[in-house]
Amino acid sequence: xxxxxxxxxxxxxxxxxxxxxxxxxxxxxxxxxxxxxxxxxxxxxxxxxxxxxxxxxxxxxxxxxxxxxxxxxxxxxxxxxxxxxxxxxxxxxxxxxxxxxxxxxxxxxxxxx
Numbered sequence: 001x002x003x004x005x006x007x008x009x010x011x012x013x014x015x016x017x018x019x020x021x022x023x024x025x026x027x028x029x030x031x032x033x034x035x036x037x038x039x040x041x042x043x044x045x046x047x048x049x050x051x052x053x054x055x056x057x058x059x060x061x062x063x064x065x066x067x068x069x070x071x072x073x074x075x076x077x078x079x080x081x082x083x084x085x086x087x088x089x090x091x092x093x094x095x096x097x098x099x100x101x102x103x104x105x106x107x108x109x110x111x112x113x
Contacts, residue, residue, distance in 0.1 A: 053097055053098070055074065057073035057094075057105070058090060058091070059080075059087050059091045059105075060072050060077065060089065062086065062088050062089055063080055063105070065084050065086055066081065066082075066084055068080060069087065079101060079103070080093070080105045087105070087107055091108075092108040
């Protein structure tokens with residue numbers, strides 16, 4: 001991108017259309033590369049959503065119906081919701097999905113039915 005700016009500055013001093021075209025092209029290429037890197041980073045940021053369903057954890061703060069609680073899963077704590085079921089502290093749960101930043105969990109007894 002810096003090359004594009006320098007090329008445009010050179011065009012301003014020399015009035016050469018070729019330098020202007022090269023400068024604009026350099027800036028466009030830099031923008032496309034930057035956008036591709038940002039898109040790649042966003043795609044890599046999602047894998048946690050894919051590998052959490054099916055994992056088991058323990059409730060460390062009660063999930064009260066539709067109000068979120070906290071679940072400990074693989075040594076990390078996560079905000080979690082259930083589908084309207086109260087799940088108390090210490091109960092074992094399984095992750096059934098992800099809803100935004102919340103895990104959706106069920107009691108292990110319910111999930112095995």
